[in-house]
Structure formats: C-alpha cells, structure tokens
Amino acid sequence: MPLPLYLLAVAVFAMGTSEFMLAGLLPDIASDLDVTVGTAGTLTSAFAIGMIVGAPLVAVLARDWPRRASLLGFLLVFTAAHAVGAVTTDFPVLFVTRVVAAVANAGFLAVALTAAVTLVPADRKGRALAVLLAGTTVATVAGVPGGSVIGAVLGWRATFWAVAVACLPAALGILRGVPAGRDAAEATGRPALRVELAQLTRPPLILVMLLGALVNAATFGSLTFLAPVVTDSAGLGELWISVALVLFGAGSFVGVTVAGRLSDRRPGPVIAVGGPLLLIGWPALAMLAHRPVAVFILLFVLGALSFALGSTLITRVLYEAAAAPTMAGSYATAALNVGAAIGPVAAAAALRTEAGELGPLWASGVLVAAALLLALPLLPAITADRSTELLR
Template sequence: MPLPLCLLALAVFAMGTSEFMLAGLLPDIASDLGVSVGTAGTLTSAFAVGMIVGAPLVAALARDWPARGSLLAFALVFSAAHAVGAVTTSFVVLSATRVVAAVANAGFLAVALTTAAELVPPGRKGRALAVLLSGTTVATIAGVPGGSLLGTLLGWRATFWAVALVCLPAALGILKGIPARPRLGRTHPAAGPALRVEISQLRSPRLLLVMLLGALVNAATFGSFTFLAPLVTDAAGLARPWIPVVLVLFGAGSFAGVTVAGRLSDRRPGLVVAAGGPLLLVGWPALAVLAEHQVAFLTLVFAQGALSFAVGSTLITRVLYEAAGAPTMAGAYATAALNVGAAVGPLVAAATLDPVGNRGPLWASGLLVLAALLAALPLSRARRPSRAR
C-alpha cells in the first residue's frame, strides 16, 4: 500500500482515539468542570452529531479544493480544537470544541475515503479502505486504553494534548506525501460532475440500501462496544483491570477482521456478507447467553470484533462503489452511514439496560444485525454490480 495511505491512517488513528476516549474520562471531566456525569456524557452526542452533519456538508464545501490542502486543513483544525479543549475551564467551550473536532474529523474522513480510493489501482478500493480503517481499529487497541491510562496518571487534559500532538506528524506527512493537485473549478474540463449531479446519486435505491446496511451493522457494533465495561465486571465476573484488556481484545479482533475483509471486499463482497452476517447474528446472542463463562466471553469478544468490522467495512466499501457517480461526495456518504450507526447504536442499546440489564445491548445488537440481513435480501436477489467501476 502507498505510504500516503498509511499517513492518512495515522490521522484516522488520532481521530478514532478522540472519538472513543471519553468513555474513560467522563468522571474526571465532570468533576473538574463542575457538571454531572450525565451532562458530561453529552460530549459524546455532540461529537456524533458533528460527524453526521459535518460529513456531507464539509465535503460539499470542499469538493473544489485540492485534496492535500483539504486534508491538511482538517487535521490542523482537529488538532487545534483539542488544544483549546485541553486548556478550557468552561464546559460550554469544551462542548463547542467537540463539535468543531467532529466536523473536522468528518470532513477529513470523507475526503480521505475518496483520496484513498484514488491512491490505488482500480478494483482495490476495499484494500485501501481496510488500511484507512485500520487507524480506527488500532485506536481501539492502543489509543483508547492508552488515553485512559494517561488520563488516570496525568489528568484528562493530558489525553486531549496527546491527541492534538499526534495530529501534527500526520499533518506533516499529508503535506509531504499526498500528491498536490491543481484546483479544479466547475468549468475545468477535468472537473467532476456538478454537485447537484452527485447529490442525485442518493436517488439510487442500491446506494441507499447499502448505506442502510452499513449503518445497521455499525449500530450493532457500537451499541455493544459502548457497554462492554459493565459486562466485564458484572456478567463475566472479571476484575476491573480486565476492562482495558477486553477492549483491546475487541480492537484486535476488529483489526483482524478489517484486514481479512480488505482482501475480499473488492471481488467477493457477497461472500463476506453471506458468511460473516449470519455468524455475526448468532454471535451477539451467544455472547449474552455465555457471558458468565469467561473463556467463551473472551473468545466471543474477539470474534465479534472481527466479524463486525469485516462485514461493516465491506458494506462501506460497497458505498464507494455504488456512489461511483459522485466522486467527491462518495466518501461523505460512506462517513455518514458509519456515523449514523455509531450515534444510533448506543441509544438503542442504552434503552435496553433498564428492562433487560447489562446484557440488553447484546440482544439489541443481534436485532440490528437481523434487520440488516433482512434488508439485504433484495440486494442478494438483484443482479450483481460490475466488479470495478
């Protein structure tokens, strides 16, 4: 894979760490800024909303900008937002920095997804996406536990500073590694289709269906991932220090899944979904039923991480293929699908906690995957799309 693609993955690593790190920092933030833990939890919602709204909006605004300049600007804004968040004493300002960071993250990911597809030969979009998303999976393996440990040792502000600093070498790599392209105005002969033409791609039933499937699988993934910690200490009966171990195990599975799927999602996407989807469906209820058996619990956590990201990344790759007629907006559509799932999944899972208990999110994830598989039936019966567009 090209070096510039790895540099993009480094930035995605920093941004993924930021997106998930608050789970271990909320009590300290609440205490320091004089708000309740519940109020501090709205920082997660602020980030999710910024991602969902920011992806299509920023991609539309930046569609005529050179990719290198756009990616550099988004990375620097993201870094600056964390630097401001690290020094503020106001919860309102901190909330605003989370929205700004999320919009920059969404814009970066939307452009990066499109750029990554352009950095590799035709028919290898899936592998390029796997490398890019490996930044997120490594964030769950190393970034989030590391950020939590840093916050415990030096305070939550140190974690914000660390994220800001990690963005700087990524920004330098983008400046040096991403090829410069001249700005293409709308009348330039090499310019892509007009924005209204790209937006009209959303009328495609296949594109909308694949976006829905990606959102549902991602909702299942983050619905259970968000509430893994209580399962570790309650249902599985493991000591509190096992929580980061389980999170790392899930992240290791996700890295394995996205790596394997990256080699199959371009040529055999149907195989990944047909084989991985039913296993994913069975796995979430199995994890709920077998949670008290520690070996089974740990094994299934790894397996569900692998299956979730294998199936999810394959579906997001299909979004890029189905949106081939929207070259500058395809990444935004994929980003929006990812983050609608990331925002909706924890809400659905949280609604099950009172009536069902700590295993409720696992059952909810199973239902979300079932909905995805049922929705995918028309797609499986339809004529297969061309192999590479």
C-alpha cells in the same frame, strides 16, 4: 499500496483513537463533570452527529480546495478542539468540542476516502479502504487502550492531550506525502454537484448506506458502554477495560484486513456468513458476560465480524456512488456515523431496561437483525461486482 495512503491512515489512527476512546473514559468524565454515565455517553452521539452533518457539508465546501490544504486544515481544527476539551470544566463546552472535532474528522475522512480510491486501480477500492480503516483498527488495538490506561493513571484530560499531540506527526506526514495541487483529471472531468447529489436518490446506494449504518450502530452501541460490562458483569478491575478494548481492536484489525481482500470481488460471502454470526455473537456476549474468559474471546470475534461486515458494506457505498467521485467519501462517512449516532442512543435506552449494563449488547443484536432482514432478500443486487464497470 502507495505511501500517501499509509500517511492518511496515520491521521485516521489519531482520529479513530478519539472517536473510540470514550468507551473507557465515560465513568471518569461523568464523575468529574457531575453528570450521569448515560449523559456522558451522549458525547459519542455528539461526535457522530457532527460527522453526519459535517461529512456532506464540508465535502461540498472542499470540492474546489487542494486536497493537501483540506486535509491539513481539518486535522489542525481537530487538534485544537481536543486541546479545548482537555481544559474545560463544563460539560456543554466539552459536548461542543466533540461536535467541532467530529466535523473536522468528517471533512478529513470524506476527503481522505475520495483521495484514497484515486490512488489505486478502480478494482482495488476495498483494499484502499482497508488500509484507511486499518488506522481505526490500530487505534482500537493500541490508541484506545493506551488512552484508557492514561485516563486511569493520569485522568481523562490527559487522554485528550495525548490525542492532540498524536495529530502532529500526521500533519507532517500530510505535508510530505500528499501532493499540494489538485489532480488535473479531477479538475476537468468531475461531474456537476447536482449530478453527484442525485446519486442519493438511487435505491441501491440508499440501501447499502442504511445497512452500513445499522451494523455500525450495533458496534458503537455496545462499544460505548463496554466498561460497565467488564467491571460490573464480569467483575473485573478498571484496567481490564484496556485488555477488552485491545482484544476487540485486534479482532477488528483481522476482520478489516480479511474483508479488504474480499469486498471488491466477493462481498456476498462476507455478508451472508458474517451477518448471521454477528447476530448470534452479541446476545451470546450478553448471556456469558459473567464469565471473563468468554467475554474476552467473544470480544475478539465480535470485533472481527463487526469490522469485516461494516467495512464491506462501506466499500459497497463507494462502488454504488462511483458516479459521485468528490462526494462518495462523504456518503460513506455519513453512513458510518448515522450508525455511530443511533447506536449509543439505543444502547443508553437499553441501559434503563431490566437488562441493565447488558442492555446495549441485546440492542446490538436487534440492530444486526434489522440489517439482515433488509439485506438477505436483496443480497445479489447489493453485492454485484461493479469493478469491471468502473474500469471502463
């Protein structure tokens, strides 16, 4: 894999830390800003909504921009939003900064996904995506738990400052590793915007986007409200939240790494095996949440399954949208974040049921079940090997 791809993953690490870090900070944010934990959880949905809207919008606006300028601009806006969020005492302002940061994140990720797949041969899109998503999984292994510890010791605002500072080396990496100009082949051979947008009318593309959204909704829904499961159901101290996040992140790193080697040529087994196991896993976590050892084991397994299945489906989005080279990254980003918006809302609603803090885990099981009901009858169509077509 080329060096610029790893430099992009560094920036994705900083952004992934921000996207996931609220899982360990919600109780403190709610207390400090005098809102309920459920209301604080809408910050995750705000971030996701910003990415859903921002991904296609900024992808259109940035079609004619040099990639390095686009990536650097989005990263600097993202950094500024976190600086403002770190000093505000008003929840609506914090909410707005999350939306702004998300739009910048969406723009960055959309451009980065498109850039990444042009840096590798056409039949290695899955591996390129795995490298980028490794930035997210490393964020869950190191960045998010580290942010949770910083939040527990110094307060949640310190975590926002830490994310802002972490973006600076990534900016230097973009300046040094990403070419300043536009790719000549891209400038002369890309399709018209209307042709790229027309790809969204294709049922196979819509289906894999929907499946990716549902699986990601299950992941984000439970991850957002993981802290109460660890502290209330399992009866552990606040610092154990970081341990839980590390295990989930370690599993996700394993899952996305394995899936990266299979999602180009053999996505079918990942979906057919990982899907049913994930369906069993979320309810199992709910039923065993009072046993700390079982919780930690299951979080590792669920991290692996969630990211293996989710990254495979998002890779299929890139394949299905191959005729939309400048917009495919935004379609993949939108699919990821439709799920990230739906998941916490569904989980917050589940918190108000008799299941209480375990409600989000049951909701995740329902979301995975919905994905499987859609996917299994059409599995051959959505897992067809298109790599040879892309090489022509």
